[in-house]
Amino acid sequence: MSGRRWIRAIPAKIALAFYLLFALVPFAWMATASLEPQTALYRRHVSYLPNPFTLANYAALLRANPIAGTDFPRYFLNSLIVVCCTVVLSLLIAVPAAYGFSRYRFIGKSTLLYGILLQSLFPLVNFLIPLYIVMQELGLLDTYPSLIIAYLTFSMPLNIWILKSFFDGIPVDMEMSARLDGAGSFRAFVEIAIPPAVPGIVATAIFTFILAWDEYLYALTMISNSAMRTLPLGIFAYFSEGVPNWSGLTATAIAMSIPVIVVFLVLQKYFIAALSKGALKY
Amino acid sequence: MAEIALAGICKTYVARRREVRALAPLDLTIRDGEFVTVLGPSGSGKTTLLSLIVGTIAPSGGRILVDGADVTYADLRARDMAMVFQNYALYPAKTVRGNLDFPLRMRGVARAERAPRVDAMARLLGLTELLDQYPRQLSGGQQQRVALGRALIRRPKLFLMDEPLSNLDAKLRLQMRTEIKRLHREVPVTTVYVTHDQIEAMSLSDRVVVMNQGHVVQVDTPEAIYNRPADLFVAGFVGAPAMNMFRVSLRSAGGGLVCRLDGGSAAASLRPHPPVAAGNGVLGIRPKHVEWQTQAGPVEPPWLGGVVREIDDTGDDRLIYADIGQEPVTILETRHRSVAVGEPIAIRFPEPSVHLFVDGRRVEAAPAPAPADTA
Numbered sequence: 001m002s003g004r005r006w007i008r009a010i011p012a013k014i015a016l017a018f019y020l021l022f023a024l025v026p027f028a029w030m031a032t033a034s035l036e037p038q039t040a041l042y043r044r045h046v047s048y049l050p051n052p053f054t055l056a057n058y059a060a061l062l063r064a065n066p067i068a069g070t071d072f073p074r075y076f077l078n079s080l081i082v083v084c085c086t087v088v089l090s091l092l093i094a095v096p097a098a099y100g101f102s103r104y105r106f107i108g109k110s111t112l113l114y115g116i117l118l119q120s121l122f123p124l125v126n127f128l129i130p131l132y133i134v135m136q137e138l139g140l141l142d143t144y145p146s147l148i149i150a151y152l153t154f155s156m157p158l159n160i161w162i163l164k165s166f167f168d169g170i171p172v173d174m175e176m177s178a179r180l181d182g183a184g185s186f187r188a189f190v191e192i193a194i195p196p197a198v199p200g201i202v203a204t205a206i207f208t209f210i211l212a213w214d215e216y217l218y219a220l221t222m223i224s225n226s227a228m229r230t231l232p233l234g235i236f237a238y239f240s241e242g243v244p245n246w247s248g249l250t251a252t253a254i255a256m257s258i259p260v261i262v263v264f265l266v267l268q269k270y271f272i273a274a275l276s277k278g279a280l281k282y
Numbered sequence: 283m284a285e286i287a288l289a290g291i292c293k294t295y296v297a298r299r300r301e302v303r304a305l306a307p308l309d310l311t312i313r314d315g316e317f318v319t320v321l322g323p324s325g326s327g328k329t330t331l332l333s334l335i336v337g338t339i340a341p342s343g344g345r346i347l348v349d350g351a352d353v354t355y356a357d358l359r360a361r362d363m364a365m366v367f368q369n370y371a372l373y374p375a376k377t378v379r380g381n382l383d384f385p386l387r388m389r390g391v392a393r394a395e396r397a398p399r400v401d402a403m404a405r406l407l408g409l410t411e412l413l414d415q416y417p418r419q420l421s422g423g424q425q426q427r428v429a430l431g432r433a434l435i436r437r438p439k440l441f442l443m444d445e446p447l448s449n450l451d452a453k454l455r456l457q458m459r460t461e462i463k464r465l466h467r468e469v470p471v472t473t474v475y476v477t478h479d480q481i482e483a484m485s486l487s488d489r490v491v492v493m494n495q496g497h498v499v500q501v502d503t504p505e506a507i508y509n510r511p512a513d514l515f516v517a518g519f520v521g522a523p524a525m526n527m528f529r530v531s532l533r534s535a536g537g538g539l540v541c542r543l544d545g546g547s548a549a550a551s552l553r554p555h556p557p558v559a560a561g562n563g564v565l566g567i568r569p570k571h572v573e574w575q576t577q578a579g580p581v582e583p584p585w586l587g588g589v590v591r592e593i594d595d596t597g598d599d600r601l602i603y604a605d606i607g608q609e610p611v612t613i614l615e616t617r618h619r620s621v622a623v624g625e626p627i628a629i630r631f632p633e634p635s636v637h638l639f640v641d642g643r644r645v646e647a648a649p650a651p652a653p654a655d656t657a
Contacts (some may be wrong), residue, residue: 173371176338179358180365181432182388195375 075234098163166200202270291344322493538650571635
């Protein structure tokens, strides 16, 4: 029985294997390139393993290079600050907002809810110039808040919608019971409604993290001071010379993906729980 | 513990500009320590009634008094009521101890006093071994016990249960029913228990409130509900197998009324009190009260001729489905007499056990001496 099922799954497995190959080969190529000197890229024969092997590209990342105008540690720190603030602020606002939308009836509720959705239906570019002008007026260009605010404008609507559906799936009886037991409505929210929503909250945190970590367009618009660059901007510094610094570029790209992988591996249990029982499956 | 008084409480929903009455105005006083069951089919308004008492919905009119104090629009926590929900609503992120402790902590009970009370409640419900487990690790019956314990631990003024046994299998349901009975004896909190299961209602309650389509149709002791159902709905809803009912014509004869089936045969002679005019009515009799015997020859009044259509043997007792002419009748045979399908039998409705309904309402009636049958 299980043997036959295994055989029936073979075509699907082959298709998935091809897809995996398709997705991973460029990444593997990049990893290989980051582990060999730049000159090795221009050889005639193909080598699938780094040859000669070197960690020099990664070692070079650890300190700023004033001549080339790159400063990986600085970019990394900038990215980390912007992204962490975005994630924390987004959740601090989206979790209570989603709970309110899920549990309470108030005038203008659906207008607000669909207004939020409408905003996220427009291309992000539409808001680029207005936001730039706002930041300019506020004197926030070239600061962390300019990016954090910009990222919140497009991460929050999605987060509110995802979390609202998540709260919708949690029986209201638990909070009613807590209220009868003597808890105030705020405590019923914090102590009773949030714990079962943790998978959903973690999933939205990961979404927001990846969204902000990869963001290029807004960073390019808001940031002109090289000391304030985030990682996606930093990568483009390698193109500024005549010949692109492929080794530095690939090493930076690999190093940049490590936090995303780490975050995902640590939290994947929650992420999968959210995908399998939460709002995201609809 | 407290006395709960409902004064003209009612609820009307407005849906698409049409008013839908979920609960007709209701007056009911629940005495201190009483166990009252609200019994009705789904959609009868019993959950609406419960939600109004507990405060999760606001009434359209009327008042709710707890020991004389008006709590109609009071906040949930100010009512000092506790509830067991149908799905138990245990807090998944808390252990059994955390669940039991929560109401005490929320009511500001000192830490030193809380632990012994949690332990005592755990002992009462046999949960001592499970105190450090999480709800998802417990069986349905254990979760049910935690829900009961969490509701009772702070001695609320009123204890409400919404179909608490409906998620359990049959065997566990019986066990938990006994448990709830014992718990109410040991912790006599005023209780309102909502169910659609008439056996739960009959076995647990001091009084039963029977509801149908938003109206309370009868409030009485379980015995009275069973023996003197107020109308056709209660008669048909309470009791399993259900009461047999026959449309009858009522003709006065010799100081009484003769009830004739559609076929024309006299089924019973009654003397209603107060008297009713001749006309039409419904005659009811419970399956266990129907008398029968095997019959080879012609049937003599007051016996009625019938034919066995189906036999249902449940082990403990036997149900005989027979037809009197066109009318089906269910007979509960408790003496293990055997009979075959298709066999003719004689059937009799003993007058002291029959129920007479006129215009849907019960009419008290005593047996009358049978006049000479002229049919």
